[in-house]
Amino acid sequence: MTLEKLQQAIKTHQNGNLETAQKQYEAILQKDIHNSDALNLLGLIHFQQKDYEQSLIYIEKAVRLRPKAPEYHNNLGMVLNSLGRVEEAVVAYLDALELAPTYADVFYNLGILENNRHNYQIAVEYFQTCLNCDPTHRNVRNGMAIALIRLDKLHKATKQIEEQLGQHPQDVDALNNLSVVKILSKDNYNARKTLEIALEIDNQHVTSRLNRAQLILLEGNLRDGFAEHEWRLKSPGYEQKFKIPRWKGEAQPDSTIILWGEQGLGDALQFIRYAPMVKQRIGKIVVSCRPPLQRLLATIPTVDEVISSTASITAHAHLPIMSLPYVFHTTANSIPAEVPYIPVPTPLALPGDKSTLKVGIVWAGNPKHPRDSRRSRSLDEFAPLGSLPNVDFFSLQMGKAKKQRPPDSLKLIDLTHQIEDFYDTARIVAALDLLITVDTSIAHLGGALNKPVWLIIDEIPDWRWQLKRKDTPWYPSLQLFRSQGDYGLLFKEMAQALSSLNNRRT
Numbered sequence: 360m361t362l363e364k365l366q367q368a369i370k371t372h373q374n375g376n377l378e379t380a381q382k383q384y385e386a387i388l389q390k391d392i393h394n395s396d397a398l399n400l401l402g403l404i405h406f407q408q409k410d411y412e413q414s415l416i417y418i419e420k421a422v423r424l425r426p427k428a429p430e431y432h433n434n435l436g437m438v439l440n441s442l443g444r445v446e447e448a449v450v451a452y453l454d455a456l457e458l459a460p461t462y463a464d465v466f467y468n469l470g471i472l473e474n475n476r477h478n479y480q481i482a483v484e485y486f487q488t489c490l491n492c493d494p495t496h497r498n499v500r501n502g503m504a505i506a507l508i509r510l511d512k513l514h515k516a517t518k519q520i521e522e523q524l525g526q527h528p529q530d531v532d533a534l535n536n537l538s539v540v541k542i543l544s545k546d547n548y549n550a551r552k553t554l555e556i557a558l559e560i561d562n563q564h565v566t567s568r569l570n571r572a573q574l575i576l577l578e579g580n581l582r583d584g585f586a587e588h589e590w591r592l593k594s595p596g597y598e599q600k601f602k603i604p605r606w607k608g609e610a611q612p613d614s615t616i617i618l619w620g621e622q623g624l625g626d627a628l629q630f631i632r633y634a635p636m637v638k639q640r641i642g643k644i645v646v647s648c649r650p651p652l653q654r655l656l657a658t659i660p661t662v663d664e665v666i667s668s669t670a671s672i673t674a675h676a677h678l679p680i681m682s683l684p685y686v687f688h689t690t691a692n693s694i695p696a697e698v699p700y701i702p703v704p705t706p707l708a709l710p711g712d713k714s715t716l717k718v719g720i721v722w723a724g725n726p727k728h729p730r731d732s733r734r735s736r737s738l739d740e741f742a743p744l745g746s747l748p749n750v751d752f753f754s755l756q757m758g759k760a761k762k763q764r765p766p767d768s769l770k771l772i773d774l775t776h777q778i779e780d781f782y783d784t785a786r787i788v789a790a791l792d793l794l795i796t797v798d799t800s801i802a803h804l805g806g807a808l809n810k811p812v813w814l815i816i817d818e819i820p821d822w823r824w825q826l827k828r829k830d831t832p833w834y835p836s837l838q839l840f841r842s843q844g845d846y847g848l849l850f851k852e853m854a855q856a857l858s859s860l861n862n863r864r865t
Contacts, residue, residue: 361387361391364383364386365396368383368384368387368400369400372400372403372404377404377407377408380400380404381404384397384404385401388401393424395420395425395431398417398421398424399417399428399430399431399434401417402415402421402434403418405417406434406437406438406441409441411442414438415435415439415442418431418434418438419435422435429455429456429458429459429465430455432451432452432455433451433455433464433465433468435448435451436451436452436465439451440468440472445476448472449469452465452468452472464489464496466485466486466488467485467486467489467496467498469485470482470485470489470502471502473485473506474502474505474509477726477727477729477731479507479509479510480510482502482506483503483506483507486500486502486503490503495526498532500519500520500522500533501520501530501532501536503516503519504519504520504533504536507519508540508543510732511543513540513543513544516536517540520533520536531557531560534553534556534557534567535554535564535566535567535570538550538551538553538554538557538567538570539570542574542819545818545819547574550570550574551571554567554570565590565591565594566594568587568590569588569590571587572585572588572590575587576588576822576823577825578825578826579826581684581690581694582689584822585684585685586685589682589685591681592679597621600619600677601674603617603674603676603677604675604676605677606677606686607686608686609640610640610641611642612640612641613642614641614643614674614675614676615644615645615672615673615674615675615676616641616644616645616674616677617645617647617674617677618631618647618678618679619647619648619677619678620647620648620649620652620680621679621680621681623725623728623800624651624652624800625799625800625802625803626680626681627648627649627652628701628781628803629803629806629807629823629833630680630681630684631646631662631680631700631701631807632695632696632697632807633680633684633687634659634662634700635661635700636683636687636695637661637683638661643663643664644661644664645662645663645664645665645672646662646664646666646680647665647666647667647668647670647672648665649668650667650780651780651781652665652780652781653666653667654780654782655701655781655782655785658701658702658704658782659700659701659702694832694833696832696834696835698806698807698809698834698835699808700807701804701807704785704786705789706790707777707783707786707787707789707790708790709751709753709774709791711751711772715751716750716860716861716864717751717791717792717793718750718751718752718753718791718792718793718795719752719755719787719793719795719796720741720752720755720794720795720796721756721795721796721797721799721801722735722736722740722741722756722796722797723735723736723756723760723799724797724800725758730821733819733820734797734798734817734821735760735797736797736815737763738756738763738766738769739763740846740847741769742766742768742769742850743768743850743851743853744769744795744850744857745765745766745768745770746768747854747857747861749861751772752770752771753771753772753773753774753787753791754771754773755774755775755784755787755796756775757775757778761773761775774787781800781804784804785804788801788804788808788810789808789810792864793810793811793812793813793857793860794812794813795813795815796814797814797816798814798815798817798824802814802837805834805837806831806836809834809835809836811836812834812836813837813838813840813853813856814837814838814839815842815849816841816842817842818841818843824841840852840853
């Protein structure tokens with residue numbers, strides 16, 4: 360009788376009726392608290408409902424009752440991974456493989472885990488093993504395509520996508536991945552067509568919506584692009600942080616608003632420019648952001664208070680900072696571009712001869728950024744700049760990349776020991792004659808302070824730098840050095856430009 364009821368519950372579960380299936384599993388457990396299959400499957404339902412803590416309780420009980428069931432260990436790995444307990448998830452997956460060495464789903468899950476850890480080559484190897492175990496696996500080619508795109512192996516990614524679409528022509532994830540390949544291949548026309556097909560199949564597909572937003576913004580249509588970009592708020596991880604209303608731009612002179620940082624530090628620096636416009640409609644502005652930005656953003660006159668991302672405060676409305684251009688219907692001609700919009704702090708006294716050109720450099724961004732391979736450079740590539748006389752170079756590079764040794768020609772003065780947060784960085788930038796950087800947060804800082812910035816970008820850059828431009832409407836003081844695939848040539852051109860700049864000073 361119990362087996363029959365379990366089979367009924369499983370059928371209900373497979374049909375997608377989670378609420379009824381949950382009740383059926385619970386009824387089985389009321390009569391048989393040691394039914395490991397019911398415990399495992401009830402845990403799986405809680406996992407599907409994103410109730411990971413409760414899911415963990417049930418699946419751990421199932422594992423204790425039947426430690427040699429590989430599917431239990433696989434499910435345990437999925438839950439632990441979702442809880443951020445990644446190393447424990449790896450152990451659970453490996454336990455499953457010890458029991459079932461050709462368990463394709465486990466290799467797939469390990470591939471997804473390594474994709475999320477930006478270990479793309481390792482992910483490819485897991486995905487390939489999954490395919491070897493099960494050539495018909497439903498999702499593995501999508502996962503492999505993402506890893507190959509991140510590795511900039513677009514031809515191989517395309518092959519995986521085409522094979523996936525050959526088996527599943529209505530697969531929106533595969534179509535979305537194909538659109539990414541088209542964008543990176545400078546084929547915006549077919550990227551747009553591919554996204555249109557994907558959204559005809561599922562117009563609620565968030566990732567496709569966001570890629571369409573990126574494409575629209577990249578082409579310079581800011582108003583439509585920012586409207587589409589609001590779909591990011593439906594992404595996993597964008598849970599509602601506040602129980603107060605989301606601000607829509609209406610005048611509330613006696614109210615308090617929380618503007619909260621949501622993505623990168625550079626995004627907050629770029630869009631805090633809207634604070635004076637918000638202040639015209641709202642009585643008090645509170646900015647919620649990560650600690651490195653707090654001291655700097657607190658200097659903005661229209662910002663009344665700055666709090667940490669985890670602090671609580673009484674307010675009447677909230678808005679994610681990246682929604683400000685949408686709320687204000689921003690176009691290319693209406694970007695608030697009065698600079699500096701962050702007050703320039705007292706410049707730091709820099710070492711060296713006062714007569715020399717002071718140039719700061721940053722060669723790498725966040726290594727975990729999905730576009731890092733297209734954004735960061737090696738310090739060795741800056742060698743052509745080092746041959747110029749009467750120039751002092753200062754390193755503002757943070758993170759692991761600062762351990763790179765400069766080429767012999769480049770005499771580099773490291774200032775990072777004087778940097779605790781962005782306020783300290785702003786004091787250094789204020790003292791520079793020029794900042795040369797890859798696409799990372801310090802570029803936005805330099806632009807916000809209206810300091811000369813030379814930005815090194817890929818041929819297909821982040822949306823905000825658009826296509827084929829040498830300038831940007833976001834920052835009047837910023838000049839774009841856009842690679843055409845040959846960074847060696849780009850750095851030689853930059854060395855010539857720097858020489859000309861230096862000659863004009865003397």
